[in-house]
Structures are given as C-alpha cells and as structure tokens.
Amino acid sequence: MRVIRNADTCALHGECVLAAPGVFEIRDDDEVVTVLNTEPGEELRRSVENAALACPTGSIRIED
Numbered sequence: 001m002r003v004i005r006n007a008d009t010c011a012l013h014g015e016c017v018l019a020a021p022g023v024f025e026i027r028d029d030d031e032v033v034t035v036l037n038t039e040p041g042e043e044l045r046r047s048v049e050n051a052a053l054a055c056p057t058g059s060i061r062i063e064d
Contacts, residue, residue, distance in 0.1 A: 002039055002063045003048055007032045010059040016051035023048055033059075 003023060005016075010032040016024040017033065023044060025034045040048060052060040 001042065001045055001048065003035050003037070004061045004063060005033055005035050006059040006061070009057045011057050013056050015054035015056065016060055019051035019054050020044060020047035024051060 005024075012026060012031070012033065014026055014033070017026055020040075023035065023037050023040050025036050027034055037044075048060075048062060052062055
C-alpha cells in the first residue's frame, strides 16, 4: 500500500491525523499534512482507509 497526499487540495482539516496518527502529522510550520510513512504496513490499512474517507477535500489516495 502506498499513501499519496495531494498538497494542492490539502486544507489542514486534520481528520487524517486523528484516523491514522502514525501515518499523518501536522507540524507547526507546515501548510499541508505531512505523510510520515508513505508505505505503511497492512496492519495500518484500515486506519489509512478511514483517513482517506474522512478527508473533506479528498486529498488522500491509496495505491496498492
């Protein structure tokens, strides 16, 4: 699984951070969400899928 975040549409709502805190982070000086782990293990799939679904701007995509 590969996590892709679209920086052009990310609006820092932070829903992804709540759903998958080990994969996403909002740093104090960033203007977009940071993907901490672009290729998380299968044990995090459900959390990452929930993060993608929760993103109000649809800025997160998962590729297999």
